[in-house]
Amino acid sequence: MQHAALSGFPGWLLGALCAAVGAYCLLRVRTGPRAERAEMTGDALMGLSMAVMAPPSLMAVLPSWSGTVFAAVFTAVGVAALVLWRPPHRRLHHAVAAFAMVYMAFAMPTGAQHAGTGHGDGMAVGVGVPALTGVLLAYFAGYVLYTGATLVTAGPADAPGPVPPLGTFLTRACRIAMAVAMLTMLAAL
Template sequence: MHGPVPPGWLLVALCAATGLYCLLRTRSAVEEQRRAAGGEALMGFGMALMAVPAAALAPPRWVWAAYAAVFGAAAVRALWAARSGPHHLHHSVGALAMVYMAAVMAAAPGAHGAHGASGVPLLTGALLLYFTAYVLWAGVRLIPAAAVAGGAPSTGTAGWGDRPEVARACRLSMGIAMVAMLLAL
């Protein structure tokens, strides 16, 4: 990605850690956790690779085409899965955003400020609005219901890979990373 090197490496670390946790969630005893975890791990690791600062590694154009193909397939899979529930639509938007960013990177590899003097393109702006709204919504969902209602926190015995609040925190961190990547595009 374009942009300063130190924040780029922090973004790589955040996305890789999120991808690793999501990969570990694929071993969950809860089927719903396993089902979503694979796609989220792919997104986390893909975002980590894409966030590597251009000053450290400037991949050839065919790499961006490969990104577009992989995330295009992920988008189609998420759209197909959306038949069972609308939560998969967010995964397809994320995958399509990765396809878009890969296409922009392929068109202008190594160029900083690819948007030029004309400002932010409409699609980038729409994706920024979507992911900003998603981050705000996901952040609110992290507030425990007991804290809002004034009750005692839940003391369930779910395994560390089956904790929905940790999965939500991972989705929130990927949403924040997507906003940062779109801003740096």
């Protein structure tokens, strides 16, 4: 995530977006339907962690072991997603997102790594595997397009039939925002 495209204001803006999504998901954990709470807890954790990982200047002050902590947390989230959550398609998406976060946690330079990079501006370039990054980029691009299409095809409010609750639309919009943030962070590797 230490690419010049995310340095300065864009990285902090991306971090603010992820923090807002994480905060909304935490609110939905408390007020939303009981059946969605585990999934929303995973979304909140993902959004808040992405908020920490997005700004390069914030990553520069984290200790060098923080990438390992992020990776351990997201490995646990990915395993929990595969084992505990339902339905299966959401389970798979959460597992892929957790895997992408583990991948980025290992690829991101943190405090001690910034000091020894030798770059004049103190920034380091991510060390991702191009083929894996490309696969993850394709997955999240497809997810954004598919989920965005479900929002658009929901129809106008005066259409016949039941209208899903507003929380359902906001949850989908939050997941789209996190997927776009994931695309941005992966592209910056």
